[in-house]
Amino acid sequence: MLIKALICLLVGYLCGNLQTSFFVGKAHGIDIRKYGSGNAGTTNAMRTLGRKCGSLVFIGDLLKVLIPGLILRFAIFPDEPYVILLCEILGFGAVIGHCYPFWMQFHGGKGIAVTAGAMVCVDWRLILFTFAFAAIVYFTKYVSVGSLFVVVLFPTYMAIVYTGHEYYWWMIGAALLYTISGVFMHRANIARLIHGTENKIGHHVKVEPETTAEETQE
Numbered sequence: 001m002l003i004k005a006l007i008c009l010l011v012g013y014l015c016g017n018l019q020t021s022f023f024v025g026k027a028h029g030i031d032i033r034k035y036g037s038g039n040a041g042t043t044n045a046m047r048t049l050g051r052k053c054g055s056l057v058f059i060g061d062l063l064k065v066l067i068p069g070l071i072l073r074f075a076i077f078p079d080e081p082y083v084i085l086l087c088e089i090l091g092f093g094a095v096i097g098h099c100y101p102f103w104m105q106f107h108g109g110k111g112i113a114v115t116a117g118a119m120v121c122v123d124w125r126l127i128l129f130t131f132a133f134a135a136i137v138y139f140t141k142y143v144s145v146g147s148l149f150v151v152v153l154f155p156t157y158m159a160i161v162y163t164g165h166e167y168y169w170w171m172i173g174a175a176l177l178y179t180i181s182g183v184f185m186h187r188a189n190i191a192r193l194i195h196g197t198e199n200k201i202g203h204h205v206k207v208e209p210e211t212t213a214e215e216t217q218e
Contacts, residue, residue, distance in 0.1 A: 008093065013094065015068050015094050016095060016102060017102065019108060021041055021045040024045060024053050025040075026059055028049055033155040035048045038181075040109045043110075052061075059180065061098065065090070065117035069090055069122075081166050084162075091178075092178060095110075095114045095178065095181055099111045110147070110186060111181060111185060115178050115182065119150075119154055126154075132186060135144040142201070143196055144186055155172055
């Protein structure tokens with residue numbers, strides 16, 4: 001079990017290193033990390049490149065954990081009683097890989113879309129809470145508030161729905177790791193929310209395509 005958990009954590013981390021926002025940004029001639037909040041994530045991509053690109057980044061970040069998670073759950077270990085726990089571990093590895101990608105000097109995004117993918121892999125019913133996330137963002141105009149809702153929801157849901165499971169406390173502990181990571185990555189947002197300076201969903205960033213050294217000389 002321990003070896004499997006470590007392998008899942010490593011595979012998840014490598015999957016998390018697939019930075020969708022970075023590739024989408026490069027396709028539009030920019031390094032997403034040099035604009036807006038500097039985060040390689042969905043919200044910054046949306047503010048910098050627009051809703052279509054932001055949606056593409058969200059889907060890519062969600063799938064990079066959902067696909068390997070579903071393969072793990074239904075193809076590799078379909079009958080193991082601890083498969084849900086392994087999915088949580090793989091998903092958390094992906095969150096760490098997304099937030100701290102080794103090939104981007106450990107500067108990535110905040111991991112909420114990846115967390116959503118892990119949650120859906122663990123229990124498909126959690127996809128219904130995307131409507132709650134959307135409603136929170138719509139009424140508050142703050143993506144960070146909706147994001148914090150997601151990371152608090154995960155262990156709460158697991159604690160209620162999986163009572164009596166053989167690996168109950170391990171599953172709760174794994175879900176809490178997402179909460180701790182999410183709150184930590186949003187610590188600056190929380191401070192801005194408290195002081196009333198947090199950017200709302202309609203905030204946009206002016207972008208100019210980057211030029212190479214040769215183009216500048218010309």
